[in-house]
Amino acid sequence: MMRKLGSVIVILLVIALISACGGNNDAPASKNDSTTAAATSNSSQEKADFKKLGDEPLTLTFYSTGATFTDVEFEAMIAGPIHAKYPNVKIERITPAATTTPEEVLSTHVPDIIFGSVQQRVIRTGVYQDLRELIKKHHFDESRLKPIGYGYIKEITKGQGDAVLALPFNINQHVLYYNKDIFDKFGVPYPTDKQLTWDEAVELGTKLTRTENGVNYIGLAVDNLTGLSKSLGLPYLDRETGQAALDTPEWLRVFELQKKILEIPGYVTPDGTWNWTRDNFMKDQNIAIRVSWLANMVGPLEELRQQGVEFNWDIAPAPNFSDQLGKTREAQIHSIAINSQSPHQDEAFQVIAEILSDEGQRIIAKNGRVPSIINAELEKDYGAEIPVLQGKTVQNVFIGEPIQEHYIHPYESSISIRLTEAAEDLAVKGLDVNSAIRKATDAINKDVETLKTTIGQ
Structure with missing residues (x-):
């Protein structure tokens, strides 16, 4: 038996040698061979890219537009963790003058990574790189991203075909902040983890609005019409026509509440x-x-704490209309993207993938941001490493379901001043609600006609 087995092995070895030496080296590889070779090549290329991020000195630049993101947050959530994992990699922030527009910044700088809310004005510059190839190349799992975030980014960028121009960094939700010292001063019980109706919030605010020793104490501040409208997810402009969208029963409710x-x-x-x-x-x-x-x-409060300014405050769920309880307000999506002109797109994407990993998102949760990935365990870590949130009722952040942000029309940022003016008309000029809506509508529509000639549809 052993002799027969030895003979078989010898024969197989001879066949293998003949195939290796006498085979046709010019013959095309089989389909399977080609696939294997391509996979090996791709794998080698990916390893080379990852090695470049992990071993060679590299500086990536970072620009934040259209969203609050303090230097403390940048260091805690992005620059610090990336440098800790990849000591050779530095991420430097571009900080232009406050009066500089995004268009001006992006025409003079080429930041590798762009952070913020996805704005139509930035989309029009062509600065966002389509990430589809990088997603595929680096095997990034898009199914891990919360639909409220990724779905919104895809909705806002529909005009770019199927392009993926950004990925969600965090879900920016609304909460009710309250100053315990003022509540104590006037003997009013604190808000609880029960979501208030707007009527209840107004009643509470009325008890806390008074003047004492020359100080005007204000019971309830709500970011005015633009803030209140987010309870119902209301667009400012009609998506198709660009005309004012204020003449609706929903906007009437918002104006009446503001009044x-x-x-x-x-x-x-x-x-x-x-x-x-x-x-x-x-x-x-x-x-x-x-x-x-x-x-x-949260970020500005932490910066203030580091400057030595602290006071006694806490968090409760955001109020809403009585028929909307269980929902809070629109969730603003802060995104992270790559510059189409960046010479370091592979490396920048690897940084983004690291930020959106479970560990990267745990870091942002610990530092006071709601993660953009599907992992309920991360909520338990919310605020754990940001001193200003220690002792706060942070679980109230997750009471109530945020709603997806309304479609931000390309003209919206340019005409939003008209809503501030409308609130002022209600506050100090004595206009009734219907007159304020008509005046704002007329002003917005005139602005839109001008914008059509200056920046186009």
């Missing part, structure tokens, strides 16, 4: 001050309740 807030006794001061902002809550500390974005407040 009700403005009419709280003491809300509008004798000198006509009515537009209460983040600085009033954080620095002046005369706002009892502010309903706003997470990203708009």
Whole structure:
């Protein structure tokens, strides 16, 4: 038996040698051989790219547009973690003057990575690289991304065909911030983890709006008409025509609620001050309740803490209309993208993939941002490493379902000032709700006609 087996082995070896030496080396490879060779080549190329990120000195530049992203957050969520994992890689932030437009920045700089909300004005510059090939090349799993984030990016970029111009970095949700010291001062119980209706929030705000020792305490600040409209996900402009979209029952509800807030006794001061902002809550500390974005407040509050300014505040769920309870407000999607002119697109994508990994998203959760990937475990880590959130009721961030952001028309940022003017008309000029809507509609439509001639459809 062993002798027969030895003979078989010898015969097989002879056949193999004949095939190797006498085979036709010029013959085309079989389909399977070609596939294997291509796969090996691709694998080698990918390994070379990853080696380049991991071993060679590399500096990538980063630009943030259209979203709050402090230097502290940039270091904690992006630059620091990437450099810790890849010591040879540095990510440097481009910080232009505050008055510089994105178009001006992008015409003079070539940032490798672009962060922020996906804006039509930036899309028009052609700066966003279509990521489809990089997604495929680096085997990035798109199914891990939350539909509320990735779906919105695809919706806002529909005019670019099937191009994937960005990936979601975080889901920017709304919460109710409240100053415990003001509640204590006036003996009013704190908000709980129960989502308030807007009527209940106005009633609470009324109890906390008063003047004492020359200080105007304001009970409820809501980011005005633009903020309130996010409870219902309302567009400012008709998507097809570009005309004002304010003449609807939903916008009427928003205007009526804005008027009700403005009419709280003491809300509008004798000198006509009515537009209460983040600085009033954080620095002046005369706002009892502010309903706003997470990203708009958490990072700046941490920066303020590092400057030695602290006060006693906490978080509750964002209010909504009584028939919308269970939902909060629109979720703004902060995205991360690659410059189409970047010479380091492979490396930049690897950085993005690292940021969107489970570990990368755990880091942003710990630093106060809601992750963009599907992993409920990360909610448990929310705020764990940002000192300003220690002791806060951070679980209230996740009470209520955010809704997908409305389609941002290319002209929206240019005409949003008309909504601020409308709120001012309600606050200090005595206009009724219907008159304010008509005036804003006329002003917006005139703006749109001008914009059509300057920047086109």
